[in-house]
Amino acid sequence: MAKINVAICDTDDGYRERLVAYLMEHQAQEMRVHAFSAPEVFAACIDEQRFDTALFGEGFEHVINAALKCGIRGLRLCESPPENAADKSGFCDGGETGCGEVFRYQPVEAIIHEIKAAGGMHAVNAAIVRRGMEVLGVCSPIGHEMQVPFSMVLCARLAERYRVLYINLTARAGFLRVFGIQGDYDLGDIILRLRNQRLEQRTFLKCVYEEGRIRYIPPFANPENIRDFSAEEYAKLLRFLEEETDFETVVFDFGEGICRLADMMSQCTGIYCLTKNGFYYEEQTAYFLDYLKREEGLAERIHLVNLPFSARHIRADTDALRQLEWSEFGDYVRNYMAGGDM
Numbered sequence: 001m002a003k004i005n006v007a008i009c010d011t012d013d014g015y016r017e018r019l020v021a022y023l024m025e026h027q028a029q030e031m032r033v034h035a036f037s038a039p040e041v042f043a044a045c046i047d048e049q050r051f052d053t054a055l056f057g058e059g060f061e062h063v064i065n066a067a068l069k070c071g072i073r074g075l076r077l078c079e080s081p082p083e084n085a086a087d088k089s090g091f092c093d094g095g096e097t098g099c100g101e102v103f104r105y106q107p108v109e110a111i112i113h114e115i116k117a118a119g120g121m122h123a124v125n126a127a128i129v130r131r132g133m134e135v136l137g138v139c140s141p142i143g144h145e146m147q148v149p150f151s152m153v154l155c156a157r158l159a160e161r162y163r164v165l166y167i168n169l170t171a172r173a174g175f176l177r178v179f180g181i182q183g184d185y186d187l188g189d190i191i192l193r194l195r196n197q198r199l200e201q202r203t204f205l206k207c208v209y210e211e212g213r214i215r216y217i218p219p220f221a222n223p224e225n226i227r228d229f230s231a232e233e234y235a236k237l238l239r240f241l242e243e244e245t246d247f248e249t250v251v252f253d254f255g256e257g258i259c260r261l262a263d264m265m266s267q268c269t270g271i272y273c274l275t276k277n278g279f280y281y282e283e284q285t286a287y288f289l290d291y292l293k294r295e296e297g298l299a300e301r302i303h304l305v306n307l308p309f310s311a312r313h314i315r316a317d318t319d320a321l322r323q324l325e326w327s328e329f330g331d332y333v334r335n336y337m338a339g340g341d342m
Helices: 013-026 039-049 061-069 108-118 147-158 175-179 187-195 201-205 223-228 231-244 261-265 279-292 320-325 328-339
Strands: 004-009 031-036 053-056 073-078 099-103 134-139 164-169 209-211 214-217 249-254 270-275 302-306
Touching: 004 013, 004 039, 013 031, 013 108, 031 039, 039 061, 053 061, 053 108, 061 073, 073 108, 099 108, 108 201, 134 147, 134 261, 147 164, 147 175, 147 214, 147 249, 147 270, 147 320, 147 328, 164 187, 175 320, 187 201, 187 231, 201 231, 231 261, 249 261, 261 279, 270 279, 279 302, 320 328
Parallel strands: 004 031, 004 053, 053 073, 073 099, 134 249, 134 270, 164 214, 164 249, 270 302
Antiparallel strands: 209 214
16 A cells, blocks of 8 residues: 655654654554645645644644645644534534634544645545455354454455455444444444535545554444335445445444345445354244345345354453454454355
8 A cells, every 4th residue: 555645744853853753653654744834835745745643732733725726635733623513514624614623632643644634645546557446245144243343354455465344234233332443433423424415535534543453434323224125225335435435345244123135235346144052043044045036146145154152251351353353253254264165
């Protein structure tokens, strides 16, 4: 993945130096960071450096317009939370000015997220030859409690080789809380803009977050919205991902309440169906497989996974994802993938 060129512009030496040091230590593989303490120095080199995005702090207010005219996507550091930060329809993306706002005093990971979104991280590079995007699904007709953990370990494993995006379509999974991860924007923000034909690459990327190697979109904040998410919108979302991002694999966690589930799953190249041993579970699974037969060829793409695990050992006082990855459960998933027909 190509690095993005980022300019950090601020006359506050302490703030600028701490932010730059953090970026160079933790984001060196994804960003080239350039620090500026003097506005005139930044203005003199904006044509040469071809910055993807610039973060403007104290003392750089009068060079923002010049940067925007050169095609640089700007972010203004503000002293208080932007007024429209809670307006989920606005995304605080800068609107007509082209310069978004970022609250200066917030966790640095939140600022990094805004920088990457503005800089077009995961945007399609025209030089990349597109070979198609693989779409994988995970489901459980028995409501297996380890469905989301399975999906996360699956994504972590795939992310070792591919650019992976995880999208959760389950209700009441407590996804953000269980894994202790961020997500101010969610899938509802994307679908709202998709319905209004106003979904753009930059605003989409603001809804994509990172956890280790995994990129994810937080699930609907209101789980009832899953019922309104149509197969047509699902198809539009896939088309957008194919045309406007560089993700090579997308993993969907399918849950209850989804209308026309078989139609959605028919777009998947492979589906992991989680179940358990026992008459009751086996009958539920058989009923579900009969339902999928309405879509020709879909049942043949199902991979039945018998998961003899429970969630009782997941604890809040540890990194839940790493705990899962390097546990007996993680070994099971890795071994399954190594021996499967993925």
